[in-house]
Amino acid sequence: MDPDEFLARADGLLRIPSTADRPAELARALEFVLDVVGPGCTVERFESRGKPSALVYRGSARQPFRVVFNAHLDVVPGAPEQFTPRREGSRLYARGAQDMKLSALVLASVFRDVRTPFPMALQLVTDEEVGGRDGTLHQLEQGVTGRFVVIGEHSALRLVTESKGLVAARIDAVGRAAHGAYPWLGENALVKLLRAVDALLVAYPEARSEVWRTTVNVARIETSNTALNQIPADASAWLDIRFPPEDPAFDGRGTAEIAAHLSSVCSLPVTVSHVEPPHRADPASVDVVALRAAARAQGFSGDLLRKHGAADARFYYRQGVDAVIFGIGGDGQHGPDEYADLDTVEPYYRALSAYLRSLPNA
Template identity: 80%
Template sequence: MDLDEFLTLADGLLRIPSTADRPAELAKALEHVLAVVGPGVTTERFESGGKPSALVYRGARRPEFRVLLNAHLDVVPGTPEQFEPRREGSRLYARGAQDMKLSALVLALVFRDVPTSFPLGLQLVTDEEVGGRDGTGHQLDQGVAARFAVIGEHSALRLVTESKGLVDARVDATGLAAHSAYPWLGDNALVRLLRAVDALLDAYPVPTSEQWRTTVNVARVETSNAALNQVPADASAWLDIRFPAEDADFAGRDADEVARHLSALCGLPVEVGACEPPHRADPDGPDVLALRAAARAQGYSGDLLRKHGAADSRYFHQRGVDAVIFGVGGDGQHGPDEHADLDTVLPYYRALRDYLRSLPDA
């Protein structure tokens, strides 16, 4: 891979503000990467929930893929300046540089450059930052199948083989409106809600350092009450919960069971929306071992990691497919100083290339 060619391609992709609220820019980013792959391949296009995605492979008919390379091209919102890439030494600053447009380009170039005797696929999606259900999830629902998946989220050539599950929940409180000068005549729903939230945080305290356990983030609290001199009659809190596979209160339970568990803890009705399981890949599986060996051959540790956040790997795990996160290095994910480490780009390309070449013919 030529680094100058890569940087030119990266500059064009990073300048596309492909956020969830800009469907035209999502499509533009997708076309940019498809153009990198070039002709002579089959491209299947998908769309769900207004989010386009594509599946690229060689041959006329879609196979079960021995390896599927997965990349998302959407990014979280940023300032206009963040969509103007700038390089400082080995750092390339831009929204999406680390998460994960540079890795996406490498995956596309590996697919383009490395012939394989087994079915290899490239899966490009545009909705990972908003849940992934209309991209990776939708394609798998449509019958896309694989034996192993490599997801190019940033990892500095380490392998994420385990990530937490997630729950989106809402706690609702009702009360009785009254004049705030006479609070004994009412029932303050907001106070009831805050007590319920405190009970949840007592059960799942906010950690002060990194810990592999269940966490609860209170993302938003609302009430329809707009008057300072009125006792609120309703209030709601939205929760983002992340849990490891070891937490039996969440793992293996459906949305209704989780809702009952949370309601018992806080004493108020709880509605659960998303309830996604944790992800885990066999750390001793042949693909994991081969990919670790390829990373080590490039001078990197190939260490196994756990990821507190959820990723599209969970959709593969739900279908019994081992998936790992393996990408370039960098820092500042979703922040004002997001950047990729350009020193990891060529080793990342070579590690993926050598990993694919090491696999036996299928």
């Protein structure tokens, strides 16, 4: 990989404000990376609800792929100056530098440069930051499949083999309005709701340090009551729940089952709007072992990590396909000082290339 050529391309890609509200810029970022791959490949294009994506592979017919490289090219919004990259030593500052445009460029470069004796694909999507359902999930629903997936989210050449699932839920309390001076004539829905939330937080205590268990974030509490001297007749609480694959109350359960479970804990009606599955990859698999060895050969630990947030790996997990997060280093994800660690870029390229070459002809 030519470092100067790579940095020039990185500068060009980082200047594209490919946020969810700019469909033309999403398409431009996608075309930019396809140009990096160059000619000689089949490019399948997909679109769902205005979000474009592509699948690139060699040969004329799609098939189950031995390896899939997955990259998202969308970014969260940032200040205008964040779309003008600046370099300070080994740090390249810009929106999307760490998450994950530089990793995407490396994945595309390795796909272009390493010819494998087995079927392989590069999957490029533009909606990961808003859920991934119109990119990775949409392609899977169209029949795309593989045996092992490398997702280039930032990890400093470590491997994320587990990540939590997500539940979005709402607790509703109904009371009876009355004058605030005569509380015995009414029933305070807000008090009922607070007791329900307390019960839920007893079952799932607030985490004060990093812990691998189910956590509940009470994101919002509302009531339609606006008068100080009136007893609220209604109240609702919105919950953001994250759960590991080991929690049987959530993993593999549908919205109705999870709603019933939460209702039994808090003794009020619960509505679950959606459930996102967790993710786990076998740490002893041939691919995980090979990828760790390749990272270690470049002087990195290749440690296995757990991720508390969701990523597109969850869609593969649901289909029984192992996927890991493996990307460059950096810091400041989604913040004003996001940067990529340029010292990890070439080792990342070499590790991915070595990993592919180490695999048997399967």
